[in-house]
Amino acid sequence: MRIEDNVLTLLEWLLPQAGEYWGGLLVFASALVVLIFFGLLGGYILSTIRNGPFEAFYNVFGTAVQSVPEFLSISPRRVWAMTWLAFQESIRKKALVAFGLFVLIMLFAGWFIEPSADEPVRIYLSFLFNFPRWLVLLLAVLLSVFSLPEDIKRKTIYTIYTKPVLPSEIFLGRLFGFLGVGTLVLVAMGVVSYVFLSQALNHSHDVVLDSLREDEDGYLVGETSFNAGHRHEIRIDPDGIGQTNRENQHIHVIEQRGERDGEPNYVVHNPTEMFQARVRQTGRLRFLDRTGNLTSKGIDVGHEWQYYSHVEGQTLSAAIFEFEGVDESFFTDGMLPVEFNINVFRTFMGDIESGIRGDFYFVNPDTEQRTAPIPFTASEEADLKLVPRQQPSYDAESGEVMLDLLDDIANNPRRRMELRITCAERGQYLGVGSNSVYILKANRSFTMNFIKCYLGIWFQVVMVITFGLVFSTFLNGPVALLASAIAMLYGIFARDVRGLANSLWYGAQQTGWYGGGPLEAMVRLFSQKNIMIDLPDSAWVFVVQKIDNVFLFVIWVVVNMLPDYSMLDAHLFLVEGYDIPAAVVLQQFLTVLGFFFALVAVGYFFLKSKEIAA
Amino acid sequence: MSATQSTTATAEPVRPDNEVVIETRNLTKIYRDFWGRQKVRALKALDLEVRRGEIFGLLGPNGSGKSTTMKLLLGLLFPTSGQALVFGEDPSKVSVKERIGFLPEESYLYRFLNARETLEFYGQLFDMPADVRARRVNELIDLVGLKWAERRQLKEYSKGMTRRIGLAQALINDPELIFLDEPTTGLDPLGIREMKDLILRLKEQGKTVVVTSHQLADLEDVADRIAILHQGELKELGRVDALLKVSDETEIRAKGLSEPAKEEIRAILEREGIQNFSIENPTTTLEELFLSIVRESEERPGRRAGSE
Numbered sequence: 001m002r003i004e005d006n007v008l009t010l011l012e013w014l015l016p017q018a019g020e021y022w023g024g025l026l027v028f029a030s031a032l033v034v035l036i037f038f039g040l041l042g043g044y045i046l047s048t049i050r051n052g053p054f055e056a057f058y059n060v061f062g063t064a065v066q067s068v069p070e071f072l073s074i075s076p077r078r079v080w081a082m083t084w085l086a087f088q089e090s091i092r093k094k095a096l097v098a099f100g101l102f103v104l105i106m107l108f109a110g111w112f113i114e115p116s117a118d119e120p121v122r123i124y125l126s127f128l129f130n131f132p133r134w135l136v137l138l139l140a141v142l143l144s145v146f147s148l149p150e151d152i153k154r155k156t157i158y159t160i161y162t163k164p165v166l167p168s169e170i171f172l173g174r175l176f177g178f179l180g181v182g183t184l185v186l187v188a189m190g191v192v193s194y195v196f197l198s199q200a201l202n203h204s205h206d207v208v209l210d211s212l213r214e215d216e217d218g219y220l221v222g223e224t225s226f227n228a229g230h231r232h233e234i235r236i237d238p239d240g241i242g243q244t245n246r247e248n249q250h251i252h253v254i255e256q257r258g259e260r261d262g263e264p265n266y267v268v269h270n271p272t273e274m275f276q277a278r279v280r281q282t283g284r285l286r287f288l289d290r291t292g293n294l295t296s297k298g299i300d301v302g303h304e305w306q307y308y309s310h311v312e313g314q315t316l317s318a319a320i321f322e323f324e325g326v327d328e329s330f331f332t333d334g335m336l337p338v339e340f341n342i343n344v345f346r347t348f349m350g351d352i353e354s355g356i357r358g359d360f361y362f363v364n365p366d367t368e369q370r371t372a373p374i375p376f377t378a379s380e381e382a383d384l385k386l387v388p389r390q391q392p393s394y395d396a397e398s399g400e401v402m403l404d405l406l407d408d409i410a411n412n413p414r415r416r417m418e419l420r421i422t423c424a425e426r427g428q429y430l431g432v433g434s435n436s437v438y439i440l441k442a443n444r445s446f447t448m449n450f451i452k453c454y455l456g457i458w459f460q461v462v463m464v465i466t467f468g469l470v471f472s473t474f475l476n477g478p479v480a481l482l483a484s485a486i487a488m489l490y491g492i493f494a495r496d497v498r499g500l501a502n503s504l505w506y507g508a509q510q511t512g513w514y515g516g517g518p519l520e521a522m523v524r525l526f527s528q529k530n531i532m533i534d535l536p537d538s539a540w541v542f543v544v545q546k547i548d549n550v551f552l553f554v555i556w557v558v559v560n561m562l563p564d565y566s567m568l569d570a571h572l573f574l575v576e577g578y579d580i581p582a583a584v585v586l587q588q589f590l591t592v593l594g595f596f597f598a599l600v601a602v603g604y605f606f607l608k609s610k611e612i613a614a
Numbered sequence: 615m616s617a618t619q620s621t622t623a624t625a626e627p628v629r630p631d632n633e634v635v636i637e638t639r640n641l642t643k644i645y646r647d648f649w650g651r652q653k654v655r656a657l658k659a660l661d662l663e664v665r666r667g668e669i670f671g672l673l674g675p676n677g678s679g680k681s682t683t684m685k686l687l688l689g690l691l692f693p694t695s696g697q698a699l700v701f702g703e704d705p706s707k708v709s710v711k712e713r714i715g716f717l718p719e720e721s722y723l724y725r726f727l728n729a730r731e732t733l734e735f736y737g738q739l740f741d742m743p744a745d746v747r748a749r750r751v752n753e754l755i756d757l758v759g760l761k762w763a764e765r766r767q768l769k770e771y772s773k774g775m776t777r778r779i780g781l782a783q784a785l786i787n788d789p790e791l792i793f794l795d796e797p798t799t800g801l802d803p804l805g806i807r808e809m810k811d812l813i814l815r816l817k818e819q820g821k822t823v824v825v826t827s828h829q830l831a832d833l834e835d836v837a838d839r840i841a842i843l844h845q846g847e848l849k850e851l852g853r854v855d856a857l858l859k860v861s862d863e864t865e866i867r868a869k870g871l872s873e874p875a876k877e878e879i880r881a882i883l884e885r886e887g888i889q890n891f892s893i894e895n896p897t898t899t900l901e902e903l904f905l906s907i908v909r910e911s912e913e914r915p916g917r918r919a920g921s922e
Contacts, residue, residue, distance in 0.1 A: 050646070073708075075741055077738055078738065078739050081735055081738035084735075085727075085735055088726065088731075089726060155718065155720065155722040156722045156724055157722075158688075158690060159716065159718060159722055159723060159736070159780075160739070161688070161690055162688050162689070162690070162711060162714065162716040163736060163740065164708040164709075164712045164739065164740060164741075165708075165711075166708065611691050611692055612691075613685045614691060
């Protein structure tokens with residue numbers, strides 16, 4: 001999941017939305033229907049080849065009917081026995097070597113990761129997420145794909161199958177056993193990673209006493225010693241308490257503790273604000289076009305990445321972020337913390353060092369009361385503004401000189417407040433996306449965020465093991481390995497494939513399929529008509545295009561049924577210092593749960609219909 | 615046909631109980647390749663009945679279909695046509711499996727477990743309460759004589775030890791019906807005898823035992839009835855004693871017969887006009903000789919057998 005993606009609430013995610021979004025529940029139900037239909041059809045065809053159409057019907061119908069009481073009679077004790085067996089098998093077959101390998105590499109990781117880099121936290125967190133993730137996923141694939149085929153090959157499964165064990169119990173037992181090993185390894189890796197992270201970036205500095213001088217406010221300013229590849233500027237108040245500037249994604253608190261050798265003794269504490277879990281309060285984004293009319297999108301400046309929509313300088317164009325439910329919790333010490341991550345698009349170079357100037361102000365959407373514009377400079381970096389709650393009014397003639405953001409601007413039934421951004425430079429553009437400007441509501445526990453991020457890896461482990469086991473019920477070990485590896489890689493790139501399929505499907509519905517599908521392409525190939533030439537308006541063209549549409553629909557359905565691991569990956573939130581919303585974790589959980597039930601059912605039917613001794 | 619009588623349909627029904635526990639009707643198994651083409655017809659229209667309390671032997675050379683029959687009866691294979699019923703039900707049903715035990719040909723067990731863990735694991739599959747399971751595990755470990763090696767992983771076991779623990783797992787649920795696939799494979803003569811004795815003990819306990827073997831002597835001592843399969847077809851079915859009886863020959867066995875008495879018998883036989891007869895001391899089987907030597911050696915260690 002990317003930080004620019006809109007985080008839907010659980011209800012929004014589950015239920016259909018207007019437009020293209022079906023909602024999680026409908027997608028799950030549709031996928032289930034498709035799965036059941038094709039499962040029954042495939043089973044019937046296979047059984048017909050072997051046993052003839054009538055017996056095939058009896059077999060498929062019988063198996064389907066029998067499955068319900070069998071699922072209801074799953075014995076936890078037998079599942080536990082199978083789980084413990086799979087766990088023991090993995091441990092005694094040296095599965096923990098993966099953890100040993102991880103520790104070994106971590107011992108030398110410090111040689112290759114540079115803590116003095118500009119953004120050390122980003123580098124460390126990316127490494128400490130991706131390395132264990134790939135290692136544990138590889139372990140999950142290897143554990144899951146070879147076990148059942150090996151059992152069948154060695155015939156050890158004979159002694160299981162002749163005991164009162166259901167196929168679903170065999171499947172679930174292995175799944176839980178391997179999951180136990182995967183969890184154990186992942187937790188161990190997580191603990192090591194966390195310790196490594198907190199230790200590797202821990203450092204301190206000394207205050208360079210010779211650099212200290214008093215500024216006009218009576219504060220001491222100066223700099224620290226050069227440690228861990230950087231130094232900080234410092235500012236110390238007359239009471240001897242101060243802090244450094246933000247460098248390499250952190251600050252240090254400084255404290256004077258008496259004197260040493262007749263000089264003040266300053267202690268620079270360990271880094272703070274290095275690991276954050278900031279909570280974003282995002283708003284609904286709309287725009288005013290250059291004539292001041294409300295629109296859903298800003299100006300398209302031709303960027304390939306369409307996340308940012310632009311506001312033109314020196315026009316009526318503006319970006320409007322509407323926040324709902326504004327209350328005291330939005331403010332910290334009477335200030336509204338607003339963070340801007342604004343993109344800049346220049347139509348001429350100008351002064352490249354100084355950024356593009358803009359203004360922002362707050363509006364009550366009901367009364368149209370607005371504050372005076374606050375100037376800022378956009379320089380394509382995160383810029384946190386602490387906006388005082390009391391703001392001068394834009395319209396002095398209204399009689400109110402100052403406006404309170406809570407009592408005046410958000411004073412409407414749904415406590416709505418608009419933040420509008422304009423560009424002050426003619427011919428230049430400011431780009432905003434739905435999550436690029438937000439109110440920072442809180443800073444939560446980084447440790448919890450780290451755990452939530454690792455939970456995402458665990459969800460991926462569940463998926464990989466479940467898929468691996470399903471493949472291993474009907475494929476032999478190496479082929480199951482290949483299939484699982486492809487499924488895993490697909491899952492990682494599924495977002496792009498799905499995007500392509502969706503754009504084709506919805507595009508075809510709206511504007512037609514440019515050049516047509518495979519059948520039309522073949523017709524064009526043989527009739528030597530390129531995609532610019534319209535095909536004749538005849539019945540066969542109609543049929544060809546309909547067949548292509550069916551093909552496209554099937555592709556679209558299949559692509560949307562396959563798992564998308566990118567939604568289980570929230571490490572970008574962690575890396576960028578944002579709290580992973582609970583809604584995201586819940587969506588991940590429900591997605592995995594849906595796949596889990598579907599795949600267990602698939603695995604059950606494959607095992608049930610398998611002739612173990614054939 | 616040899617002097618052995620064919621008693622396929624007329625076997626004398628001396629059975630402790632007449633309840634049919636296994637029944638096959640026209641049971642046929644054809645192995646096919648990936649494309650569904652016939653590879654081997656492993657079993658052809660087998661009709662069998664096994665009754666409660668009997669030891670039933672499936673005899674035949676390699677590839678005769680006896681293992682296929684057993685796998686069909688265990689639900690490890692699905693019939694191509696026909697029907698296999700165990701306790702009157704489809705053998706793949708859990709309710710059937712709760713009542714059976716199976717010793718596979720090669721004791722396919724998890725080699726990373728030790729004997730105790732193995733039996734604990736299989737015991738858990740029967741939903742046995744922990745105390746019952748623990749007691750049963752101890753009993754079986756004692757029964758198969760592996761107390762001294764119960765903590766060793768099975769990968770360290772000899773073939774004979776593996777067979778013993780395999781047998782123990784087959785008996786973990788105190789089954790009513792036990793399938794033993796080539797139970798004497800890999801056992802030394804002493805082990806073979808012990809296995810046979812155990813099979814007979816199971817029969818005494820009222821259990822039904824189905825044994826497959828290609829070693830004729832294995833079944834001769836223990837089986838009540840046997841079915842002889844060849845190339846997937848049932849060739850012979852009946853009581854062992856009836857099948858082995860040579861009806862046109864007479865054997866008289868006596869101990870301490872004097873030479874004059876032997877001469878008198880010879881004279882009587884000649885007087886009756888019988889041409890091909892022999893009067894001589896019988897030889898024991900090599901198995902019996904081996905077993906007596908071992909028993910004697912165990913009773914009096916260090917002494918050479920028969921030295922007195």
